[in-house]
Each structure stands twice: as structure tokens, then as C-alpha cells.
Amino acid sequence: MNEFEIIEKFFKQSYPSSKGDLALGIGDDAAIINVPHDSELVMSMDTLVSGVHFFDDATPEDIAFKSLAVNLSDIAAMGASPRWITLSLTMPEKDIVWIEKFSSSFNKLAEEYSLILIGGDLSKGPLSITIQAHGTNPKGKSLRRSGANAGDLIYVTGNLGAAAYALRHIQDSVLFPAPTEIEIQRLNCPVPRIRTGTVLRDIATSCIDISDGLLADLGHILNASKVGAEVKLSDIPCSDSLKKIDRELALELALTGGDDYELCFTLPSGIPESAIKDLKSICPIYCIGAITNKTSELYFMNEDDERCEINTKAYTHFN
Amino acid sequence: MNEFEIIEKFFKQSYPSSKGDLALGIGDDAAIINVPHDSELVMSMDTLVSGVHFFDDATPEDIAFKSLAVNLSDIAAMGASPRWITLSLTMPEKDIVWIEKFSSSFNKLAEEYSLILIGGDLSKGPLSITIQAHGTNPKGKSLRRSGANAGDLIYVTGNLGAAAYALRHIQDSVLFPAPTEIEIQRLNCPVPRIRTGTVLRDIATSCIDISDGLLADLGHILNASKVGAEVKLSDIPCSDSLKKIDRELALELALTGGDDYELCFTLPSGIPESAIKDLKSICPIYCIGAITNKTSELYFMNEDDERCEINTKAYTHFN
Numbered sequence: 001m002n003e004f005e006i007i008e009k010f011f012k013q014s015y016p017s018s019k020g021d022l023a024l025g026i027g028d029d030a031a032i033i034n035v036p037h038d039s040e041l042v043m044s045m046d047t048l049v050s051g052v053h054f055f056d057d058a059t060p061e062d063i064a065f066k067s068l069a070v071n072l073s074d075i076a077a078m079g080a081s082p083r084w085i086t087l088s089l090t091m092p093e094k095d096i097v098w099i100e101k102f103s104s105s106f107n108k109l110a111e112e113y114s115l116i117l118i119g120g121d122l123s124k125g126p127l128s129i130t131i132q133a134h135g136t137n138p139k140g141k142s143l144r145r146s147g148a149n150a151g152d153l154i155y156v157t158g159n160l161g162a163a164a165y166a167l168r169h170i171q172d173s174v175l176f177p178a179p180t181e182i183e184i185q186r187l188n189c190p191v192p193r194i195r196t197g198t199v200l201r202d203i204a205t206s207c208i209d210i211s212d213g214l215l216a217d218l219g220h221i222l223n224a225s226k227v228g229a230e231v232k233l234s235d236i237p238c239s240d241s242l243k244k245i246d247r248e249l250a251l252e253l254a255l256t257g258g259d260d261y262e263l264c265f266t267l268p269s270g271i272p273e274s275a276i277k278d279l280k281s282i283c284p285i286y287c288i289g290a291i292t293n294k295t296s297e298l299y300f301m302n303e304d305d306e307r308c309e310i311n312t313k314a315y316t317h318f319n
Numbered sequence: 320m321n322e323f324e325i326i327e328k329f330f331k332q333s334y335p336s337s338k339g340d341l342a343l344g345i346g347d348d349a350a351i352i353n354v355p356h357d358s359e360l361v362m363s364m365d366t367l368v369s370g371v372h373f374f375d376d377a378t379p380e381d382i383a384f385k386s387l388a389v390n391l392s393d394i395a396a397m398g399a400s401p402r403w404i405t406l407s408l409t410m411p412e413k414d415i416v417w418i419e420k421f422s423s424s425f426n427k428l429a430e431e432y433s434l435i436l437i438g439g440d441l442s443k444g445p446l447s448i449t450i451q452a453h454g455t456n457p458k459g460k461s462l463r464r465s466g467a468n469a470g471d472l473i474y475v476t477g478n479l480g481a482a483a484y485a486l487r488h489i490q491d492s493v494l495f496p497a498p499t500e501i502e503i504q505r506l507n508c509p510v511p512r513i514r515t516g517t518v519l520r521d522i523a524t525s526c527i528d529i530s531d532g533l534l535a536d537l538g539h540i541l542n543a544s545k546v547g548a549e550v551k552l553s554d555i556p557c558s559d560s561l562k563k564i565d566r567e568l569a570l571e572l573a574l575t576g577g578d579d580y581e582l583c584f585t586l587p588s589g590i591p592e593s594a595i596k597d598l599k600s601i602c603p604i605y606c607i608g609a610i611t612n613k614t615s616e617l618y619f620m621n622e623d624d625e626r627c628e629i630n631t632k633a634y635t636h637f638n
Contacts, residue, residue, distance in 0.1 A: 023359055024463065027543070029396040029528055030363035030454075032461050037356035040342055043437070044349035045451065047407040049444030077348040088366040088449045118362070125368030126445040130407050132364065135349075142351050144343065209348055224346070 001096065003122045010103035011087070011117055013110065022084065022116055031118035033084060039136040044074035050127035055170075060098045061105035062188040063129065068109050070211065071133035072192035073261040077209035079143040079201025080135030082113050082194060087120035088130040113194060143200060143207035143265070145224035150293035152205050152266035154229060155285050157193050160214055161250065162186035162239035164257020169241075175249075179241050186239070190261035196282050200265055203275050207265040213256035218264055219298060228294030232301045233308070235288045251310060266291055320415065322441045329422035330406070330436055332429065341403065341435055350437035352403060358455040363393035369446035374489075379417045380424035381507040382448065387428050389530065390452035391511035392580040396528035398462040398520025399454030401432050401513060406439035407449040432513060462519060462526035462584070467544035469612035471524050471585035474604050476512050479533055480569065481505035481558035483576020488560075494568075498560050505558070509580035515601050519584055522594050526584040532575035537583055538617060544585075547613030551620045552627070556605045570629060585610055 001009070012026055023032035035041045048067045050056055068085070075082045087106070091098070110117060115133075162179075166187035169176040193209075200207055206225055208217045214236070222229055233251065242250035267275075269290070279285050289301070302308045320328070331345055342351035354360045367386045369375055387404070394401045406425070410417070429436060434452075481498075485506035488495040512528075519526055525544055527536045533555070541548055552570065561569035586594075588609070598604050608620070621627045 024461070028464050029393040029526075030361045030399070030452075030461075032397070032456075033360050033362070034458070035354040035360060041352050041354060041360070042349045043352070043405065043453075045405045045407050045439050045449075047409055047440045047442050047444075047449065049409055049442060052442065052444045074348040078351070080349070086362065086364045086451060088364050090366055090368055090447060120364050121366045121449075123366050123368060123371065125366075125371050125447060128409060128444060128447055130364075130366065130440075130449040132405060132451050133349075134362075137351075139353065142343070142349075145347050207348075 001094070006094070006099060006122060010099055011107070013107055013117055022118060025116060025118045031084070031086070033118070035136065038139055040139050040142060042075060042078045042080040042135040042137055042142055043132060044071055045130065045132040046071050046074065047128060047130040058188070060102035064102045064106035065109055065189040067129040067131050068106060069190050069192050070261060071131045072113065072194060073190065073209040073211065075133050075135040076193045076197035077143065077207050077263055078135065078137065079141065079197045079204070079207060080137045081198055082115055082133055082135040084116050084118045084134040085110065086132045087117060089120070090123050090125040090128045092124070092127060137201060141201050143197070143204055145206055145208050145221045148206040148221050148225035148227050148266040148291045149268070150227055150291050151269050152291040153269055153287050154218070154231065154264065154266055154289045154291060155287050156210070156214065156237065156264050157196055157262045157283050157285050159237035159239045159284070160210065160260050160262065161242045161254040161257050163190065163259035164253040165239055165241045167259070168253065176245065183239055183241055187259065190259070192261060193263045193283065196263060196279065199279060199282060200263070203271060204265040204267055207263055210260040210262045210264050211258055213258040213260070214264060215255040221264065221266065222296050222298060226295045228292040228297035228299070229289055230292055230299045230301055231289035232305070234303050235286060237284070237286045255310065320413070325413070325418060325441060329418055330426070332426055332436055341437060344435060344437045350403070350405070352437070354455065357458055359458050359461060361394060361397045361399040361454040361456055361461055362451060363390055364449065364451040365390050365393065366447060366449040377507070379421035383421045383425035384428055384508040386448040386450050387425060388509050388511050389580060390450045391432065391513060392509065392528040392530065394452050394454040395512045395516035396462065396526050396582055397454065397456065398460065398516045398523070398526060399456045400517055401434055401452055401454040403435050403437045403453040404429065405451045406436060408439070409442050409444040409447045411443070411446060456520060460520050462516070462523055464525055464527050464540045464543035467525040467540050467546050467585040467610045468587070469546055469610050470588050471610040472588055472606050473537070473548060473550065473583065473585055473608045473610060474606050475529070475533065475556065475583050476515055476581045476602050476604050478556035478558045478603070479529065479579050479581065480561045480573040480576050482509065482578035483572040484558055484560045486578070487572065495560070495564065502558055502560055506578065509578070511580060512582045512602065515582060515598065518598060518601060519582070522590060523584040523586055526582055529579040529581045529583050530577055532577040532579070533583060534574040540583065540585065541615050541617060544610070545614045547611040547616035547618070548608055549611055549618045549620055550608035551624070553622050554605060554607045556603070574629065
């Protein structure tokens with residue numbers, strides 16, 4: 001089976017029945033799409049490398065799920081509806097059993113969001129997956145990092161630190177006792193907040209997905225919006241296992257562990273309670289603080305609303 | 320310097336002065352583009368892996384050039400005008416000198432085609448480059464593999480086998496004496512046939528870029544168009560060094576060596592001579608045969624116009 005036959009057999013999806021705005025999918029030099037004239041196109045690319053972003057012995061199903069999910073998380077952060085994906089799969093050997101498992105998990109998640117795989121590449125090399133996700137938004141409606149205003153309230157979805165905790169457990173099971181089943185899932189198969197994003201696009205002033213940790217990602221909002229923030233430490237929602245370990249360590253995981261794929265967003269302070277209720281009907285959201293006019297200055301507050309220092313550092317790939 | 324600073328310093332381009340249809344570039348969760356309502360969007364993704372698609376000791380300048388050029392070649396094959404690119408660069412260590420050279424070559428080629436880098440990823444791992452190129456065409460004008468009709472004439476641009484010859488020389492300098500400077504360039508820095516593609520979109524019935532070798536790529540046109548072809552072996556334009564080696568070996572390189580990044584296209588037989596002249600003013604083109612109605616059957620003809628067998632096999636990654 002050569003690369004063309006592999007793509008044909010495992011990745012050429014039959015859904016959805018109508019191609020819609022897709023003029024040409026897999027099988028030519030390039031794909032062709034017709035972006036509706038009232039829509040803007042939102043695109044994000046991410047690479048996951050074996051031994052760096054996932055363990056060498058990770059299952060093909062988990063690798064496929066996570067690769068796609070982290071890209072969709074970026075689309076969610078823009079408030080967009082995901083539509084099309086391209087996939088470049090690099091692998092050492094043509095392992096048909098592996099590919100079958102990978103594609104089955106990939107196609108299942110894609111189908112859940114009515115995504116169409118429209119192209120990509122299959123080549124030989126160290127295991128690595130690059131995906132570009134393409135979504136659409138009504139023109140001008142995409143959420144950006146740059147729209148936060150002083151006085152806005154800062155929210156996060158779900159809770160933080162789950163994936164980081166599960167990862168630490170693998171590295172040190174004494175200091176980090178067994179995580180919950182949900183925390184292991186959050187590490188291997190994070191669920192992108194697509195539905196929340198599409199609701200937020202009509203009400204939020206800024207949004208980002210938490211991939212590098214809240215500290216770094218909220219920092220991006222502050223820099224892009226030229227504002228500051230005050231965050232109340234006790235209001236940061238932490239994953240269950242974090243409540244059982246040393247508080248300082250727990251905070252480090254929640255703030256800088258990364259791999260959360262939750263959304264951090266800002267809402268105008270006067271937003272109707274009904275809008276908050278609508279959001280909460282989709283997923284848990286928590287107000288963790290407020291935007292200030294002190295450009296790029298992020299302060300943490302203790303339970304007595306006094307400023308406090310935290311001793312931690314955001315994660316970046318090459319630091 | 321962390322990944323964000325690296326992107327900011329080396330990849331955030333200042334050109335072109337007008338962002339045009341780009342609503343949001345590098346620096347958010349995703350890029351946003353407004354595709355003009357009378358245009359369709361053409362997208363192609365390719366990955367180049369160190370030790371597979373280029374030698375481990377290839378220069379960062381050549382790697383950057385080739386990575387971008389092979390993607391642009393796909394856009395050229397669709398007849399499209401390239402507009403935006405995303406880049407995922409995976410590298411073992413943060414080597415600033417390497418990145419500076421890579422980005423300088425990358426930005427130079429991008430600038431030549433007024434391309435804007437709108438996003439991507441920078442991560443740790445074995446050296447590998449994935450690029451997605453995005454182009455636009457007037458709606459419905461993109462060239463496809465599927466439009467060839469019986470009676471059409473088959474053309475190729477430039478000549479074939481140059482890159483394959485240069486590669487073989489590196490592997491066996493006795494059987495393949497020193498290639499020309501141009502042939503080495505064709506291996507390391509192929510020039511995408513962008514201008515030719517945009518002229519072809521108004522006159523060609525089908526088009527493909529020759530990356531896997533003429534035999535395989537013309538085969539894709541025949542399969543997609545449900546037609547056959549007769550190709551005259553002596554009319555296939557071969558690179559200079561191929562004329563000096565054993566004829567059978569030369570044909571193998573020209574037909575299956577791949578990495579040519581020339582275009583193979585079909586024109587209706589009644590096309591005005593002036594159109595051919597216009598094309599030839601951009602780059603050399605050669606008629607190598609004609610399309611027949613024998614689905615997927617490809618015959619080679621000798622100089623006496625008799626069918627002849629060739630003993631060779633198209634290149635695929637996993638065969």
C-alpha cells in the first residue's frame with residue numbers, strides 16, 4: 001500500500017454528505033474552498049512531536065485525538081466554527097495497524113465537529129503530526145487577545161492543572177499520587193471548548209486558549225490589550241488532585257503547568273446575568289479577577305484582597 | 320530568547336505595507352483572512368524532514384528555500400496566485416544562528432512573491448519543516464488534474480531529471496559525474512513555476528506539478544481525468560547531464576527521479592499559436608505527447624512512433 005492508497009483507504013472521509021463550501025478535497029495538488037462572502041477564515045497550525053508533546057509509547061488513538069484537539073482549541077479561542085483540516089503525518093515506517101488506529105480516532109473526532117479533512121502529507125521520518133485547522137466566523141466577529149478593557153471581568157472555563165498533574169504523576173508518583181481518570185483523560189484527550197467559543201464570540205471582549213499555562217496566556221491577553229489584571233488566587237478553579245497537594249505546588253501546576261486547553265476570556269462587567277447563565281449551561285466558568293489599566297502588570301491577590309507574590313515561571317518551548 | 324521572541328524577531332515581516340485581505344497575522348491563537356468574494360482559496364501542505372527530503376548537512380538557507388518552493392509549486396500547479404503561508408518549524412535546539420539564516424532565506428523568497436507569513440508553530444524535536452501555502456484564484460478558475468480530454472496535447476515546462484541527477488551524483492560520483500551548477504541549484508533551490516501557472520489557468524485543461532516524477536504525476540492526471548496518453552520518449556526534455564549518461568538510466572531519472580517541480584499540463588489541440596508563444600516567453604515548454612481516450616493507459620512511443628516498453632517504477636514514500 002503506497003501513500004496515495006493509505007490516504008484513500010484511511011483518511012478519505014465519506015461525511016458530511018454535502019461538501020458545502022468545499023470545492024475540491026483530497027486528491028489534487030491543493031484543496032479548494034469557497035469561503036462564504038459574509039464569513040472570515042480563521043486558521044491555526046500546531047505540531048506535536050513524539051517524545052516532546054506526547055510519550056513515545058502513547059497510543060495512536062490518543063495521539064490522533066490530542067493532535068486534532070489542541071488545534072481545535074485554538075479555533076475555539078477565536079470563537080470560530082471549525083470547518084476544514086489539513087494533516088501532515090510523518091512516521092518512521094508504514095505501520096498499517098498504527099495508521100488504522102490513528103485514522104479511526106482522528107476521523108471520529110473530526111466527524112463529531114463535522115470537520116472535513118481536505119489535504120495534507122504523509123512522509124517518512126520521526127513520528128510527528130502537524131495539523132492546520134480552519135474555521136469560519138461571521139465577518140469581524142472573531143475573538144482576539146487584544147480586546148480586553150479595564151474593568152472587564154476575567155473568566156476561565158473548567159478547571160486548571162489536570163493535565164499537568166497527570167504528567168507529573170508519571171514523572172514522580174510519590175510526590176504526585178495517582179490522578180483521577182478525568183485528569184488522565186485531560187492529558188491524553190483534551191476536549192476543545194468549541195461550543196463555548198461560539199457563544200463567547202457575541203459577548204466576550206478577548207479570549208485565548210490556555211496551552212502554556214494561565215500565567216503565560218493571560219499575559220498574552222494583557223500585552224495584546226495593553227491592560228493589566230488582578231487575579232484572586234483562591235478563585236482559580238483547580239483540578240481535584242491539586243487540592244490534595246502542597247498549595248504552592250498546586251498553584252504552580254494551575255498557573256504554569258499548561259496543556260489545559262481551557263479558555264481564558266474577558267467579559268464586560270455589566271454583562272447580563274442571563275448571558276452568564278447561558279454560558280454556564282454549556283460548561284463551568286469561573287470569574288478569577290478583573291482587568292486593570294496598568295499595562296501588562298499582573299497582580300495576584302490573597303483571600304484578604306492583598307497583593308501577594310508567586311514564585312513561578314511560565315513555560316515556553318525553548319526556555 | 321523564547322519562541323515568541325524568536326518569531327517576533329526573525330519571522331514577523333514588515334512587508335507588504337498593506338495587509339490587504341489579511342485581517343490578523345502572527346500573534347494570536349489563529350490568523351484571520353478575508354478571502355475576496357470573487358476568489359476561491361487554494362491550500363496545500365507539505366513537510367520536509369531532515370535526512371529524508373534533504374541531507375542532514377544541508378544549509379539552513381537551502382532548507383528554507385526548498386521547503387517554501389515545493390509548496391509554492393503546488394499552488395502554481397493550481398494556476399493560483401500565492402498569498403499567505405503558515406510555517407511549523409521543529410528543531411532539536413534553539414540555534415539562533417541557524418534560525419537567522421533560515422528565516423533570512425525564507426523571508427527573501429516569500430517577499431519575492433509578496434507572500435505573508437500569517438502563523439505557525441515553533442517546537443522542539445527532530446529537524447522538520449511543514450508549510451501550508453494559501454493562494455487565490457478567480458472563482459472556478461483553479462486548474463485541476465481532472466480536466467484533460469482526449470486529443471489534448473501534453474506539455475512540460477523546463478526540463479526533467481536535474482535534481483535527480485544531482486542527487487545521484489552525491490550517492491555515486493563515478494556513474495554520475497559532476498552535475499552542472501544549475502542542476503545542483505535545481506536540487507537545493509527549485510524555482511516554482513508561479514507565473515506560468517497563472518497564465519495556464521486561462522487556457523490549460525489540467526495541470527500537476529512534477530514532484531514524484533513525470534511517470535507518476537502524469538499518471539495522476541490520467542486517473543483523475545479518466546483518459547490515457549501517448550508520450551514520445553525523444554520529446555521529453557532532459558537536463559544536460561542526462562544527455563551524457565546511458566540512455567535507459569537517463570530516462571529513468573527523467574521519468575521517475577522526481578523533485579523536478581516543473582509543471583505537466585494539457586492544452587486543447589486547437590489552441591492558438593499566440594498562446595503557446597506567450598507561454599514560451601515566460602519559460603521553455605515542450606509538447607511531449609497527446610491525451611487518448613484509453614482510461615489510465617500510458618504508452619511511450621519511440622522515434623518511429625511505435626509503442627515501446629520502459630522498465631521503471633514511480634517513486635512513492637512508502638514503497
